Amino acid sequence: MEVKRRVFPVWRGIGASSAVGWSQGWGRCLRWEPGSQERGSRIPVFDYPVWLLFCRRGRARLREVCQRGRGAIRLPTDLLNLKLPQLFDIHQVPMVFREDSIISGYRHPQSSAMDCVLSSFQMNNETINIWTHFLPTWYFMWRFLALCSTMNFLNDSYTWPLLVYMLLICIYPFTSSCAHTFSSMSAESRHICYFFDYGALSLYSLGCAISYGYYVMPDCWVNSWLHQHFVLIAIGNSLFCTSMSCYSRFVELQFPKRSKALRTGAFVVPFIFDTVPLFYRALICFWGGGTPSDALSSHCYHLLFAFLTCFLFTAHLPERLAPGRFDYIGHSHQLFHISAVVGTHFQMEGVVADMMSRRAWLQLHGATPSFLGTIGALAVSVALNLAVIGIFSAPLLWKSRPGSAQQHAHREQ
Template sequence: MLSLKLPQLLRIHQVPRVFWEDGIMSGYRRPSSSALDCVLSSFQMTNETVNIWTHFLPTWFPELESPGLSKILRTAAFTYPFLFDNLPLFYRLGLCWGRGHSCGQEALSTSHGYHLFCALLTGFLFASHLPERLAPGRFDYIGHSHQLFHICAVLGTHFQLEAVLADMGSRRAWLATQEPPLGLVGTVATLGLAVVGNLLIIAAFTASLFWGPSTWWPIGGRYKGQTTVRPHF
C-alpha cells in the first residue's frame, strides 16, 4: 500500500531569517520543499495551513532580495483596491460633509460601517503582528495575526458586497437618470482591460524570477549567506 510521509516541520532557528515571522516560533515549512511536499503541506497543520485554505493567491514578490519592498508591495496590494473601490463612497460622504449636514442612512449604511471597520482591523492586524507578538510560540498554528487578517478581509468583502447591493436597490432610479446603462461593448471592454492589466502584472513578476539572482538555493544543507543564529527563548 502506498504511504506518503508528511514533510518535516522546522523551528524558527532552522530557516533563513528572511522567513521569520514575529512571534511565530514553530511550524515552518522547509524553504527547499519539493512540489509534492508543498501539496502535502496543505493537508498538514503548519503555521501556514489556515492561510492556504482561506485563500489561494499565487505570489512571488522579491521576498528574498528585498523583504522591505516586498512588505510595501503586499500592503499596497490591499490598500490600493480598498481606496479605489471606496472612492464613490468617500466622494458621497465628502459632499454630505461639505454641505454641513448628514445625508442620512443612504450615505453610510450599516454594511458600509461594518466594511470600513473590518478594513481598518485588517490593516491593524497585518501591521501589528498581534497577538503572537505578546506570546511568542502560543499562536503558531491557530490564532496568529495573519489568520485573523484573512478572516477580517473576508468579512470586510462580504459587508462591502452587501453595501453595494443595498446602494443599487436604493439608488437605482437616481442612477438611471444620471448615466445611460452600460452596454455589452462597454462591459466587454472593461473586462478586457482588467484581464490585460492582470496579465501584465503576472508577466512582470514572472520575468523578475529569471532576471534576479538566485541566492536561496541550499548549498551543502545550508543557505548561501545564512549564519547560525540561536535565538533566546
C-alpha cells in the first residue's frame, strides 16, 4: 500500500492565479518505495514532476560529486601512504657521496628530484643540514622586510651597501639548503649543487666587504688607498674563492687533504681581507682603553662564531671521535651551519648599528656610496661567478649526457 505524506508548501510565484504566496493546494508528496528485499527497508521518493526532473538530472551529478568527494577523502590517505626514500650505509654509496666519519643515513645516489624533496622530511644525515639553513633564510628575509619599511633603499644611496648585504645574507643560506637537498641526484649534480653553494658564499663575502668598506672602516683609514680599492679587491677575492673551491672538488677523491686545504683557504682569504678593518677597530678599542660600542660588541661576537665555524668545518668534531654516533644529529656540518647563521646574525646587527650611528660622520668625511660600487659591483660579480661555475660545470654536464660515455669509449678504440 502506497503511503503519501505532505512535506512542505510550494511557492506559487508571480503571475499565479491567486495571490502571490505559499500554497498548500499544489503540495509536494512523499511516497515510500520498498528498498532492498533482504532488509525490507523503504526509500523516500518525491512524487512531484519538477522535483523528479531535478532528480533525474541531479542523480548523475550527485554521483559525480560523490566520486570526487571519495577522491578528496582518499587523498590524505594516499599522501600518508607515500613511501619515503630508502637510506643506505657508507659502504653502499660511491666514494663521492661519502662524508668523513658519517656511517649511515645516506640517500640513494641516483635519487629523483621528488625523492630529494621528500628526504628533507625524513631523518637522514642531510635533514638537519637542510633545515638549519632553510629556516634562517626566512628569518633574514623578515629582517630585510622590516628594514625596507623603515629605510628608503631606492632613493637613499647611503643605504645601498646595506641593501646588497641583506640580499646576500638571504641568498646564501637558501642556496646552501637547496644544494644539500638536491645533491644526491647524481655525482655530477652533487658537484654542480655545491658549485652554486660556493658561489653564493663567495658573493656573501663580497657583500660583507661592501658593507664593511662603507660602514665599518676605521676613521683613520677612510679615503685611504685601501678604502678606495676595497670593493674592487673584494670582487677579485670572490672570483678566487669560487674558482678555488670549485676546483677542489675535482681533486677530492685523489687528494682529500689537498682538497680540504684548498677549499678552506678559498674561504679564509676573503674572510681575512674583509675583516682587517674590523680587527683594527677592535685592537684600537681594547688596547686604547676605549669602551666598545654596541656595533663593535656585535662584531666581536660575529668574529667569535666565525672562528668556531672555521674550526668545525676543518676538525670534523664530534663525529671523528665516535664514528656513527652523530650521523643524524650533532655532526660537525650541522654545528657549522648553526654557528655560521648565528655569526651572520651578530654581523648583521653590527653592520646596521654602524650604519646608523656613523652616518653623519661618514657622510661628512667619506665618499658617498655609488651605484657602481654597490649594486653594480654585485651585478658584475654575479655574472663573473656564474661564468666560473659554468666553466667548471660544463665537463660534468657533458659527461652526464646520454651516449657520451659510449662515444668516449668508441674514440678510445
